Amino acid sequence: MREKIEYWLVKLFLGLAKIAPVSFVYIFFKMLAWLLYYLDSKRRKLTIANLSSAFPQMSKKEIEQLSKQVYVGLSKTVAEILLMFVDRFDIDNAVVNREETIEKLESLAKHSSKGIIAMTAHFSNWELLAHFLAKHGFPMLVIGREGNNKLIEDNITTPFRRKYGNDSAFKSKAMLSMVKRLKKGGNVGILIDQKVGKQNSVMVDFFGQKAGTTTSIAFLKQKLDPLVVPFFIARIDDGKYRIIIEEPIESEEALTSESVLETMTEQYNQVMESVIRKYPAQWFWMHNRWRR
Template sequence: MKLKNFRIIQLLEYLAIMVVALPLYWMPRRMALRTGEYIGTLMYYLLSRRRQIGFKNLTIAFGEEFSDQEKERILRSNFRNLGKSIVEVLHFPKMSRDDVRAKVTIVGQENCVNAIRKGRGMIYLAAHIGNWEMSSFAQSAAGYPANIVVRPLDNRYLNNFMVKVRTMYGHTILSRRNGMRDMMAALKRKEPVGILMDQNAKRSQGIFVDFFGKSASTVPVIAILALRYDAPVIPGFIVRTGFDTHTLYFGEEIGIERTGDAKKDIEINTARLNKILEDFIRQYPDQWFWIHNRWKTQPYSVSSEQ
């Protein structure tokens, strides 16, 4: 009975969301995106805790480099981007491959081609920058589908929608529950794997490496897999370049350092990946997902001092 009631509640939640989502789906695209911006602005004012987390994160990353006014401007842009991104995801089912190509310019596509030709699989270093769902969508629409690891949404009906959207052009969804095993299997098959590694990791799952000058608990899975399977690692980040346009950047292959000390190699390479991500965020500071509590987990010595 409890399970049945839980599913009924989830269905009601889904239907309530659809009441808002369907008008946005059927709206002309430009009007829908503008509405998404308004929704994002509303979230900026309503989600005060997330706004506080974002301000704290910007202070950790940039200190006095940005004024308080500039930090608030970045946060408002963050929320507007989130609102627009939600609307863009709703419109994905209506988009053909040509539609995606018209919206997203891909730079560095040859880096993917060169990595794939090595025949050792490939790992995409991804992050919550710009509309990261559009990054994945454009990548698969361009003919480079991958196995991507995602956390299932709590609402099964919303999750089913997202799975359909994410797999439209060939992506395979790997659940975090069996993530490592499935990623290893994909690389053994010489297939690409996409991994978002810019969120806070639980103490039992991450290692502490530098990120914007502060220890950040980071999942070391990319370093572990690259070292084990000798798979090339390619950074892939998307940025919003206009009202309805994006650029997806695929960087050059990231060299993986090997010292012969397995533990040290994992730490060195994870720190290097974080630095590459940090450098990109510094170029586009208003496009990273600052409202996530990235530095939540800290070493015990630091936690006890706070």
């Protein structure tokens, strides 16, 4: 029963996004974010604790203001994802460095005979990033966690993510799927900023604390030598974004030692952290990344 209620609630939000003025959609989800901020004290306190730990130089007041910006930013992401779903959000017009990004994608394609791993995070509008890349010749096998609601996963989430040619694989079958895709010279997208179990992970530094991080990228880099390219999308205004494509990350370490997996994974975390520090309000801070 709960699964059906959640499904129809999402359908209701999609219906709202389809007929309501776009400005109203933004305002509605901003109000909803404010409501959740004050009602869900557990999540709010976790967000503030994470920010306080990551930015000890900030005052209590600054941290509180930043935590509110995190919630408002997420409300914009949710609003735009729904607008994207009902074709009321122009993803090409939203990217201010569109032509530059397309040129970089074309350049990467010329040097990707062993495939590309697009490393990213739950940062800003990560769904817009995946859509834009696929639409412009960079479709990916995107690795993610299977949703708790199968109705939503099968009828809404999966079709939406496949709209421009992306495929998806759940974590339980991810490694085999990634190996197959990379061996064909294809692209794989991995978000590495979520907490993981002890299996296939290492504890490495992230914002000054040890965080369990998947070794999938480092392992694949060792075995298949694909390009590991950090991709991010930063919000610069309502409905406007800049795509960030960093240089491929290489490691000069030997390919057999387990410590290399740790070194490489920490290197990936450092790149991700450097981007988040530039846009601190755009990362998903309400996640229990450090298992508090």
